[in-house]
Amino acid sequence: MPDHPGKSAIEVRGVRKVFGTGDAQVAALDTVSVSIRENEFFTLLGPSGCGKTTLLRLIAGFDFPSEGEILLYGQDIAPLPPFKRPVNTVFQSYALFPHMTVAENIGFGLEMLGKPKAEIKARVAEMLKLVKMEALSARRTSQISGGQQQRVALARALAPQPKVLLLDEPLSALDYKLRKEMQIELKRLQHQTGITFIFVTHDQEEALTMSDRIAVMSAGKILQVGTPWDIYDKPAERFVADFIGETNFLTAAITDIGNGKARATLKSGATIDATVAEGFQPKDNATVVVRPEHAKLTSGKGDLSGTIENIVYFGTDTHIHVQLDSGEAFTVRQQNTRSAGCGFERGDKVGVSIGNDAAQVLRD
Amino acid sequence: MASAFSQAALFEAEAEKASARRHRLLSLPALIIIGIFGVLPLLIIVIYSFLAAAPYGGVQWQFSTDAYLNFLFQRDIFDDTLQFTPDFLIIYLRSFVFAVVTTVICLLLGFPTAYFMATRPPAQRNWWVLLITIPFWSNLLVRTLAIMFIIRDEGLINNALMALGVIEKPITMLYTNFAIQLGLLYSFLPFMVLPLYSSLEKLDFRLVEAAYDLYATRRQVLWRVIIPLSLPGIIAGCLLVFIPALGAYVTPLILGGGIHLMIGDLIAQQFGSGRNWPLGCAQALILMAAVLVALYFYVRNTSGKMRHG
Numbered sequence: 083m084p085d086h087p088g089k090s091a092i093e094v095r096g097v098r099k100v101f102g103t104g105d106a107q108v109a110a111l112d113t114v115s116v117s118i119r120e121n122e123f124f125t126l127l128g129p130s131g132c133g134k135t136t137l138l139r140l141i142a143g144f145d146f147p148s149e150g151e152i153l154l155y156g157q158d159i160a161p162l163p164p165f166k167r168p169v170n171t172v173f174q175s176y177a178l179f180p181h182m183t184v185a186e187n188i189g190f191g192l193e194m195l196g197k198p199k200a201e202i203k204a205r206v207a208e209m210l211k212l213v214k215m216e217a218l219s220a221r222r223t224s225q226i227s228g229g230q231q232q233r234v235a236l237a238r239a240l241a242p243q244p245k246v247l248l249l250d251e252p253l254s255a256l257d258y259k260l261r262k263e264m265q266i267e268l269k270r271l272q273h274q275t276g277i278t279f280i281f282v283t284h285d286q287e288e289a290l291t292m293s294d295r296i297a298v299m300s301a302g303k304i305l306q307v308g309t310p311w312d313i314y315d316k317p318a319e320r321f322v323a324d325f326i327g328e329t330n331f332l333t334a335a336i337t338d339i340g341n342g343k344a345r346a347t348l349k350s351g352a353t354i355d356a357t358v359a360e361g362f363q364p365k366d367n368a369t370v371v372v373r374p375e376h377a378k379l380t381s382g383k384g385d386l387s388g389t390i391e392n393i394v395y396f397g398t399d400t401h402i403h404v405q406l407d408s409g410e411a412f413t414v415r416q417q418n419t420r421s422a423g424c425g426f427e428r429g430d431k432v433g434v435s436i437g438n439d440a441a442q443v444l445r446d
Numbered sequence: 447m448a449s450a451f452s453q454a455a456l457f458e459a460e461a462e463k464a465s466a467r468r469h470r471l472l473s474l475p476a477l478i479i480i481g482i483f484g485v486l487p488l489l490i491i492v493i494y495s496f497l498a499a500a501p502y503g504g505v506q507w508q509f510s511t512d513a514y515l516n517f518l519f520q521r522d523i524f525d526d527t528l529q530f531t532p533d534f535l536i537i538y539l540r541s542f543v544f545a546v547v548t549t550v551i552c553l554l555l556g557f558p559t560a561y562f563m564a565t566r567p568p569a570q571r572n573w574w575v576l577l578i579t580i581p582f583w584s585n586l587l588v589r590t591l592a593i594m595f596i597i598r599d600e601g602l603i604n605n606a607l608m609a610l611g612v613i614e615k616p617i618t619m620l621y622t623n624f625a626i627q628l629g630l631l632y633s634f635l636p637f638m639v640l641p642l643y644s645s646l647e648k649l650d651f652r653l654v655e656a657a658y659d660l661y662a663t664r665r666q667v668l669w670r671v672i673i674p675l676s677l678p679g680i681i682a683g684c685l686l687v688f689i690p691a692l693g694a695y696v697t698p699l700i701l702g703g704g705i706h707l708m709i710g711d712l713i714a715q716q717f718g719s720g721r722n723w724p725l726g727c728a729q730a731l732i733l734m735a736a737v738l739v740a741l742y743f744y745v746r747n748t749s750g751k752m753r754h755g
Contacts, residue, residue, distance in 0.1 A: 144655055164658040177656035181674045190670075191660035242661065 089155070091246055091278040092118040092141060097150030097160075099136050110136040112302040113150070118246075118280060119295075123272050125281045127289040128299035129325070134282045137299075138248050141280065142171045154245060165194070170239035171248040174255070176231045178223040184234050185210070185219040191242035209237040212271065229260045236268075240275060249281045253288065265292055286326045290314060298322045315373070318359040318445050323371045328401075330372045330412045332386075336364045336443060344443055346370045349408035352385035356441035369444045374401065374415035376440035379426060384433030386412060390426055400424045404434060495727035503721045513728035534712065534729065538736070541709040544623075545692040548630040552638035552687045553680065555631075560642035560679075561672075564649065575643065578636050586633060590700045593629055594620060597701075621703030629697035634690065638683040645679020646672075681748050689737055709733055 099111040111133045118124045126134040139145045141152055143164035152160040159167050170191065178187050188209050192202045210216045213233035218226055223234065232252060239247055249268075253261045269292055272279045283289055289296050290310040297307045298321070306318045317323035320331070334346035334356075344364060346356040356370050378384070379402060388406035395418075402424065404412045412434060416424055426432060495513050497505040515521075518535065519528040563574040581589060596602045597619040604616035619625055649672065657667045673680070695710030704711065709729070716726030 142659060144658070164655070165661045165663055169659075171656070171659045173652060173656060175650075175652055177650070177652040179653060179656070179671060190657070190662075194657075194661040194663075194666055238660070 089120050090117040090153075091120040091122070091155060092280065093151075093153035093156075094118075094137070094141075095151045095153065097137070097140060097147045097152060099133075099140060099145065100148045109302050111140070111147075114302070114304050115150075116297055116304055116307060118278065120278055121276055123269070123279045123281065123292060123294045125283060125289045125293040125296045126299055127283060127286060127296050127326075129284055132299040133302040134284075134299050135250060136302075138171075138250055138280065138282050141246070142169060142248050143167050168242075168245045169248060170242060170244040171250065172235050172239045172252045174251045176223075176235040176252075176255075178231055178234055178238070180223055182223070183219065184215060184221050184223060184226065187223060187234055188237045188241050190238065195242060205241055209241045212240070212274070213237045213267075228255055229264070232256065232264060233267075236271065240271070240277070243275075244277060246278045246280060249279060251282055251284070253283075254285075261288075268292065290326070298325065300325070316357060316359065316442050317371060318362070320369065320444050323442075323444060328374055328413060328415075330374065330377070330410075331369050331444075332372065332410060332412075332441075334368060334370045334443075336366060336368050339364060346441060346443065348386065349410070350386045350406070354385055354436050354441050355439065356443045357439065358443045359445060362443075362445055364443050364445075370441045371444060372412075372436050372441050374413045375399075376437045377412070377414045378435050378437070379404070379414050379416065380433045380435055381426075381430075382433055384435035386434040386436070388412065388432065388434065390428050390430045390432055393424060393426065393428060402426060404432060406434075491727045491730060495724050495731055497724050499722045499724050501721070503717075503723065505723050510724065513722075513724035514732075516722075516725050517728055517732060537707050537712050538709060538733070540706075541692055542736075544627060544630060544694075544698075544708060545688050547627060548634055548691040549638075549684050549688045551631055552635050553684065556635060556638035556642050556683065557680075560639050560646050563639075563643050564646035565651075571647065575640070578639050578643075581632075581636060587696055587700075589632070590629055590697055593625075593632060594700060597625060597628070620701065621705055623702075623706055625701035626698045626706055626708070629701040630691050630694055633694070633697055634687040637686040637690070641682035641686060642676065642679045645676040645682070649675055677748060681745065684744070685741070688740075692737065693733060 094114055094116045097111055097114050098109060101108050101110055114133070114137060126137060128134050136145065140147050140160070143159070143162060143166075147160050150160070151158045154167065154169065159169075179190065182190065185206050189202045189206045192205055197205075206219075207216075210219050213236055215230060215233050215237065218230060223231060226234070232255075235252065252268075253264050256264060265288060268279070268281075281289075281292065290313075293310055295307060295309055296313050297304045298313060299305065300321050306313060306322050308316070313322060314326055317326065317329075323329045323331070332346075332348055334348050336344050336346055336356075338345040339358060342358050342360060344356050344358050345353055346368075347353045348370075354370075358364060386404075386406050386408070388404040390402055391405045391411075392403040394401045394403070397418070399418055400416050402414045402416060404414065406412050414434060418424070494505055496509055496511065498508045498510040498512060500506050515528065518530060518532070520531040521527075522529055559578075563571060563578075566574060594601075598604070599616040599618060599620065601620075603619070604613070607613045608616065619628075653671055653675065654667055657671045658664075662670060693710050694708055695714060698706065698708040699711050699714075702708070702711075707715075713726050713729045713733075716722045716729065720726070
């Protein structure tokens with residue numbers, strides 16, 4: 083499907099967006115650059131107010147950047163109005179036209195492009211089939227459920243065959259089960275249509291499960307771009323490590339830096355291997371992170387030692403909170419079995435051993 | 447058990463009846479006022495319209511359809527035959543044209559104004575509404591007289607144009623159709639802006655963004671999204687302008703100088719110098735009937751559009 087394999091579909095170059103004037107100026111986006119590949123499911127992830135929706139609106143054309151360029155297949159689209167960009171949006175509120183039927187909504191974009199009636203009809207039918215809404219094509223948008231509205235919004239945005247589809251937290255209004263279904267549905271649609279998806283969400287789990295690549299944003303900046311695996315296992319900054327999943331932060335003395343690796347001597351005196359982000363030169367003292375599932379509790383001596391403060395049962399696994407002798411807190415996640423409990427009790431003196439290749443040095 | 451249930455059901459039904467009674471009581475004051483000042487006068491008008499005119503005003507208690515005949519025909523003084531005289535009809539048609547033109551121009555001027563107001567930040571909007579209502583703070587008569595001073599031969603506009611050397615002789619504007627039209631526009635513009643504003647203020651502007659996103663140009667967004675969704679406001683505004691404009695009395699009287707009559711002046715004349723109360727009543731009722739018919743077609747047409755987009 084991709085005409086330009088490996089090419090970037092959207093290239094954001096040094097984009098700043100400032101709202102307000104004078105002293106009341108707020109930079110919603112602070113010099114952001116990112117390249118989104120063709121046919122990619124790309125996610126902008128971050129807490130509310132991080133600038134992810136602003137970036138999406140700049141790509142859609144609802145706002146214009148204060149500085150910088152936005153290239154769509156090499157052409158700067160930043161000054162173009164939304165109706166001149168081959169980019170469509172699925173809105174958080176769906177924004178379906180209440181005075182039109184489902185089919186009229188889906189055909190709206192094609193109609194505005196001046197396509198012949200027969201072509202519109204065929205394409206609408208195709209779209210209705212794609213999102214499994216054939217039976218409800220004559221309904222008003224107020225007469226269908228939230229999940230169905232979501233499908234219509236998707237079909238409406240896909241019908242004109244945009245080069246890039248923008249999705250602004252489209253699943254946030256759905257209940258848990260429907261959201262899970264739509265996540266799979268979205269992935270299917272992306273594969274089937276071969277269109278580049280740019281997806282905005284604040285839900286880290288959604289981002290991890292759906293994306294080819296994720297950009298983590300905070301305070302108007304992109305902190306890290308990478309595959310879900312990169313972002314989860316090799317967070318470069320404290321914010322990224324903290325925002326995505328649960329994690330343990332440990333202070334360590336860093337030595338033997340080289341080849342993306344280093345030795346980290348923890349407060350307990352134990353020394354472990356840690357990975358270092360590419361091109362980053364850590365100082366002598368830094369923070370390393372270890373995910374709870376990459377550490378193990380032992381009744382004997384480990385890399386760390388401490389006392390169990392609390393044990394929380396989660397069904398699939400158990401979280402064991404340990405107060406380390408060094409004063410730091412550490413959580414271990416242990417897979418549950420059917421036959422026995424976790425094997426520890428509150429107040430137990432325990433050791434924590436950190437797996438090979440489990441620690442990452444943070445940039446902060 | 448069963449009797450306890452039916453007992454409960456009985457109580458419930460009683461309570462419902464009592465609450466319905468209370469609700470009817472609440473509407474009583476309004477019903478009394480409408481009865482005394484709305485229905486009763488209308489009845490008097492209907493009755494009077496079928497009576498004969500007394501020579502010096504008032505009515506003679508004698509059934510007659512002369513008032514309705516006189517609307518379209520004049521009785522020949524000599525041979526008592528009826529002759530078609532379209533004088534009143536022409537005044538009605540002219541009033542109708544005035545009212546339509548007023549409505550259309552008010553809509554064209556009012557829509558952008560209301561749109562502008564509705565797209566201001568929420569904190570500013572109430573100030574704009576306040577500004578729109580400023581004309582209501584002073585009496586319509588005073589405001590109409592002010593227009594007179596602006597457009598008369600030695601008025602502000604003519605003096606200014608002559609001082610600037612644009613014209614040599616004053617342009618006659620007062621006591622013309624133009625003056626009436628101007629006065630009507632001025633009086634009724636706020637009645638168009640306010641309902642349009644309340645409709646546009648509720649418009650979800652994310653729908654406008656969605657339309658832009660789907661390749662609609664600004665003009666297409668206006669015709670395909672904004673106007674259909676603000677149709678209730680357009681209907682309300684048009685009714686609020688058209689109906690009072692059709693029956694306008696003060697404005698055409700002052701600015702038209704009694705030469706270019708509108709329906710309101712015509713009816714008033716029958717109760718004054720015309721001394722033909724039944725004719726005045728008939729004219730008022732014919733106006734009412736015409737408005738009702740026009741409304742029926744207008745609402746049926748526009749609400750149909752609303753349903754079918």
